Amino acid sequence: MVEIIFLAPFITGVLAFFLPRAVGRQLLVGTGAIHLFLSLLLWKNRSLPVFDHFFAVTPEGLLSLLVISLLFFLISIYTMGYLKESDLKSENIFTGSMLLFLSTMTMVTLSDHIMVMWIAIEATTLASAPLIYTHRSSASLEATWKYVIICSVGIAMALLGTVLITLSMDIGNVESALSFSALTQVAKALDPMWLKAGFVFILVGYGTKMGLAPMHTWLPDAHSEAPSPASALLSGVLLNCAYLGIFKTNKIMYAAGLGDFSGTILIVFGLMSILAAATFILKQNEYKRMLAYSSIENMGIIAFGTGIGGLAAYGAVICMIHHSLIKSSLFLSSGNILLGYGDRMIKNTGEMARLMPKTFKAFFAGFAGISGFPPFGIFIGELFIIVGAFKTGHYVVVTIFILSLCVIFAGLANQVMKISFNDLKGGRNDEQASDKQILIKEKASLVWPQYILLLTSLVLCFFIPDTLYQTIIDAVTAIGGGIK
Amino acid sequence: MIHPVDTILSLVLLSVLFSYGSSRVPGLIKLLAFQGIVVSVVPFFIGHDMSAGGIIFTFVTLLIRGIIIPASIYLAIKKVAIDREVEPVIGYQASLLFGLGLIVAATYISSQLNIPNISEFLLIIPAAIALLVTGMFLLIARRNAIAMVIGYIMMENGIYLVGTTFSVQARHIVEFGILLDVLAGVMIMAIIFQNIKKTFDDVDTALLRTLKE
Numbered sequence: 001m002v003e004i005i006f007l008a009p010f011i012t013g014v015l016a017f018f019l020p021r022a023v024g025r026q027l028l029v030g031t032g033a034i035h036l037f038l039s040l041l042l043w044k045n046r047s048l049p050v051f052d053h054f055f056a057v058t059p060e061g062l063l064s065l066l067v068i069s070l071l072f073f074l075i076s077i078y079t080m081g082y083l084k085e086s087d088l089k090s091e092n093i094f095t096g097s098m099l100l101f102l103s104t105m106t107m108v109t110l111s112d113h114i115m116v117m118w119i120a121i122e123a124t125t126l127a128s129a130p131l132i133y134t135h136r137s138s139a140s141l142e143a144t145w146k147y148v149i150i151c152s153v154g155i156a157m158a159l160l161g162t163v164l165i166t167l168s169m170d171i172g173n174v175e176s177a178l179s180f181s182a183l184t185q186v187a188k189a190l191d192p193m194w195l196k197a198g199f200v201f202i203l204v205g206y207g208t209k210m211g212l213a214p215m216h217t218w219l220p221d222a223h224s225e226a227p228s229p230a231s232a233l234l235s236g237v238l239l240n241c242a243y244l245g246i247f248k249t250n251k252i253m254y255a256a257g258l259g260d261f262s263g264t265i266l267i268v269f270g271l272m273s274i275l276a277a278a279t280f281i282l283k284q285n286e287y288k289r290m291l292a293y294s295s296i297e298n299m300g301i302i303a304f305g306t307g308i309g310g311l312a313a314y315g316a317v318i319c320m321i322h323h324s325l326i327k328s329s330l331f332l333s334s335g336n337i338l339l340g341y342g343d344r345m346i347k348n349t350g351e352m353a354r355l356m357p358k359t360f361k362a363f364f365a366g367f368a369g370i371s372g373f374p375p376f377g378i379f380i381g382e383l384f385i386i387v388g389a390f391k392t393g394h395y396v397v398v399t400i401f402i403l404s405l406c407v408i409f410a411g412l413a414n415q416v417m418k419i420s421f422n423d424l425k426g427g428r429n430d431e432q433a434s435d436k437q438i439l440i441k442e443k444a445s446l447v448w449p450q451y452i453l454l455l456t457s458l459v460l461c462f463f464i465p466d467t468l469y470q471t472i473i474d475a476v477t478a479i480g481g482g483i484k
Numbered sequence: 485m486i487h488p489v490d491t492i493l494s495l496v497l498l499s500v501l502f503s504y505g506s507s508r509v510p511g512l513i514k515l516l517a518f519q520g521i522v523v524s525v526v527p528f529f530i531g532h533d534m535s536a537g538g539i540i541f542t543f544v545t546l547l548i549r550g551i552i553i554p555a556s557i558y559l560a561i562k563k564v565a566i567d568r569e570v571e572p573v574i575g576y577q578a579s580l581l582f583g584l585g586l587i588v589a590a591t592y593i594s595s596q597l598n599i600p601n602i603s604e605f606l607l608i609i610p611a612a613i614a615l616l617v618t619g620m621f622l623l624i625a626r627r628n629a630i631a632m633v634i635g636y637i638m639m640e641n642g643i644y645l646v647g648t649t650f651s652v653q654a655r656h657i658v659e660f661g662i663l664l665d666v667l668a669g670v671m672i673m674a675i676i677f678q679n680i681k682k683t684f685d686d687v688d689t690a691l692l693r694t695l696k697e
Contacts, residue, residue: 142692
């Protein structure tokens, strides 16, 4: 009974809307723990779903599921502390939507039927919209509106793409179930023209949700306006879920012998996203928007690696896992900064190294990790992508890739230094400077989740358990990747 | 011989032209309801599934696309809007011209494509393309938040027409899922634009321009 993994948070999520706020917080952590337990159980047993027409346990789904579970559990612990410090008006809507969001994202990882996948991804949009509107300001309203409209239109494009794929079945006279696994087996018989058209529409549709440029415009707004735990979920796992839709369609394309076609498109979109992030990160004056652009960059890197294939595809999956771990820790730290300074502008922060030493450590380590420094995992992922690109002879694109990474690193470093070491406004010698107190205490629940996330990335860099390694290899072999 | 499906689809094409020239939101909602009803009955006429399940499904689709969704939007504007002008970014004449060009182009494209299941029906592909592009157009070229939602649903109607007629496989459960998703999406959008109205005292999306680079 695999379906219990997404049914459990669905039920508790609906309950949370009606329960008092204190119970809601405990429900959040409790469901997180149960979810983590269930997905670990699934890793061990690989049991079969009851509705096997619609759901399946695939290697790439398992990877995303484990990431979601681990992240949600840690984020829910952080949320306990965060909710105590910040005063939200309707907290039960927040906790309920978080749980429904978890449920829909889990459904994405397990769905195999192409339409169920679509429904689940659309459901993630609907479940997360209330999270972005939590603060009830006019800016958050605008961000929510943008998010719902842009993502819904994108998802409609993906629906059209899905329909075109069923059309390619009809024209190719193929009798098969409408699931990704069945279609991958009969891919050779599908009509290539309509399959290509379907892939383009699906890439544009799910790419909108994943944050690929030029369809990324909702992402910085939504990520900066949502409360930090929600931003961490949006950036850490929602983007991966959308990527999963593209990944699975790409699998069909590869099996149909159209891997070059889909790869080229993925490379182009990937590079565009990295370049867009590079232009906007340089002059960013809000730290949460800066992190959001960094997410766009990382999604670009993942699409780029997937497009190149081979060793780079392996690198892309590594990047995906570590990006989730590191980026969500960064967003949680940014929540502390926001609580501490009460301001989202970089120019109103400073001296974090002295005022909030624990958050500073987590934030700075996260920055090093996201920029691709060893010993964090993104270093290995990016290295594989670059080596893979050189091996397959993509010299021009990989040069642009490396140059943009350097630009983004410079932009990020500049801003992070300002937040960490700049004098607070008013000057150091001024009496007012010492008046500027940090608004919160750094309690354990507000810093340990970040440390654990970073530590996981660190450990996975040096030691990958055999089952995990084998699952990654299984996932990327289907799109022509592997470690050779 | 002209098939009855083509006759009602020609009315859809007309309604598409109307929506380019229409300046009022209530008018657009009526057009939306009409289009919703037509796209949900077309598969029935084509004769894909005349089974009991198929008939029930057609009625449920008709109920949701033709009545519930337009009615919920109508109730939402009753509650909030004083200004029901769609506030065009692109003028009505230019829009109409674009619409005419679109229909010609869609007819040309449809004559180029060869899709065996529906080759006897002349207007399905043009109508689907016209609905899709018109929906997009309303999203881009109208500043009124409600007109944008209407554009989104029009797009969905076009996709639904493609989905139910191009492919022979019956996928009722899944299509039902899509319907529920769209319905929930519309509800969320209705809540959001009530909030927009409350916050800004207007539904002009030009007010929503503070977040940009």
